[in-house]
Amino acid sequence: MNESLLVMKYGGTNMQDARAVRHSASLAARSIREGVKVVVVVSAMAGVTNQLLKLADAAQSGDIASANDEIAAMRTRHFTAAQELGAAPDSDTVREIREMHETLRQAVYGVYLLRELTPRSRDLIVAFGERLSAPLMKLALEQDGLRAHHLSGGEAGIVTDTHFGNARPLPGTYERIKDRLSGLLSAGVTPVVAGFMGETEKGAITTLGRGGTDFSATIIGKALSATEVWGWKDVDGVMSADPRVVADARNVDVLSYGEVMELAYFGAKVLHPLAVTPLQDSGIPLRLKNSADPDFAGTLVQAEPRDEAGHPVKAVTAIRNVSIINVSGAGVLGIPEVIASVFDAIARENVTLLMVSQSSSMSNVSLAVQTTDAERTLNALRAGVSLELKVEQQDHVAVLAIVGSGMRGQKGVSARLFTALAAADVNILMISQGSSELNVSVAVEAEHVDEATRAVHAAFNLGKTVTA
Incomplete structure (x- = not known):
């Protein structure tokens, strides 16, 4: 696509409640009103992925009461966010959230009956976090006066192998994403994609590994030849060290693909270790930005390193x-x-x-x-x-x-x-x-x-x- 296009990924803290979702939507809306086309990729609400893993394990061990308590708490959280974002009780958003929670409950009950949690079942359950976030972001964008449409990762075109829990996209994924999303963008509709997930060629839901929403965003960025991929976080970008450990840690302005992959591999919580791989052959930049300070440049991740004299280590x-x-x-x-x-x-x-x-x-x-x-x-x-x-x-x-x-x-x-x-x-x-x-x-x-x-x-x- 020739016009300016951004893929914006939002992490869990950027989706944690109605206020955060509304602010995240406003960041996308600002770019859209400047004439930029935007694809939004969302994570689960902060803490929800861990809740889903916990309730799945509880069901497997026979503690269906604890599993149902977790589902009820999540349902209240999602309904509260929808209501605070302006959804009426009989709205499509509320209906979709209700139906997804019922499907989740049934899947968890199946695990309880069998006392078996297969990798495929775990992926089905854990992917509900992102699937439940997507309609909330769509609603927030619509409340901001924009047209939006939400999709699961599979509906957006992400087709993967059958390595449940750590799936990888198949070669045809990029063309399929382009076919699925280009029409929406051309029609002035903002796609909202549930990150972290895809589906097999037979339609089984898969996940891309923890932090996989980053990977979803860069896969989509490559497919659409995006101008840049932006990862919105709650910090300024990539820091020179963990600021909780090192008081004078600073933001790193520029990193190469190779440098950021090494940092991710060795524990820096910057992005999914494989997230830059779809961008490498196309040279698409990745920018990590702070949602609380959107005008700050953050960290730019690009093909070539930028070395500073006397500073061999970043x-x-x-x-x-x-x-x-x-x-x-x-x-x-x-x-x-x-x-x-x-x-x-x-x-x-x-x-x-x-x-x-x-x-x-x-x-x-x-x-x-x-x-x-x-x-x-x-x-x-x-x-x-x-x-x-x-x-x-x-x-x-x-x-x-x-x-x-x-x-x-x-x-x-x-x-x-x-x-x-x-x-x-x-x-x-x-x-x-x-x-x-x-x-x-x-x-x-x-x-x-x-x-x-x-x-x-x-x-x-x-x-x-x-x-x-």
Whole structure:
């Protein structure tokens, strides 16, 4: 599409109640009145996704009363928001919300009867959060004098594989989205798409993984050749560190696709780790903005990095609740088929490896995983590798990473990192650096990660500039 087009994604706090939804709608309306076409992609109300997961687990365990209590609380919240946005009791919005809650109740009751929660059923249930947000945003846009139409992810054209819980779009998705949404935009109608979800070729609802609304927005942005994709959040953009840990953390003005992917992977809550992948081949910029300060530029994510002289590192981030799995056996790990069996066992469990480190003697491999994945990783390795190998688990670990394209070819970056950690009396358990030279990551004891973050942030002069 040749005219200016923005895809605007709204997170959970931007959809948490009627006031937030109304404000979010006003941000889209401002651009629309300036002649920009807008596609809106919405998240569930803040906290609703966790509620849905909780009630699904309650139903599976036989506690249907608790599940129904959660559904009733959610229903009240959605009806209250609709009423405060101006919906009459007999309006289409109220009817749609009522029907969706009834469908949700039936799905949860089915889980209760079977005492079985399959990945497919979990996706069906958890996707109701975004599906219930979409009619509220449509209503708010209409109350602002605009024409709008809401769609589920599947109705918008997002077709995925059958990897429930972490689905990926199929190649035909982009053309299908263009076919579904272009007509609405040409007619002056603003599409409101439920994020986080798609559907299989047979129509089963799938989800794209936690934070998947970001992914939905960039998939749509690529399909429509958007001018930019905007992610509205409750912070200024990407920060140089977690501001709850580092008092002088500052906004990072520009990041490359690669840098933001590394930050997302290593724990920065900026966006879904795969969100930039649809934009990379088309060069569409992604802008992360603060809904409370819409005129602030936020963080621009683009194809090329923008390096600052003397500042090879852009940000420091951390993943908490990590465990290290140590696999050892004198000389055995040097045999190719043995090391292959280690990674095959992990792949079968679909476990994400945060870090990998191997000793030069090839007698030890250390793997960092989320603690929630540690037990099944341990069991898979003990069942799937040579009996000559020893497999042990170390808990209470965190992974700290520094990220920045300026590290490429820059001498002394790792030395500065290690010196800062040593000065803070923080012991390093593992070290890893990718060949891209975009990050250096270390594993440390969890109790020291905040202190380590502050020390590294200061060592690389990432804080706000202090003026006299």
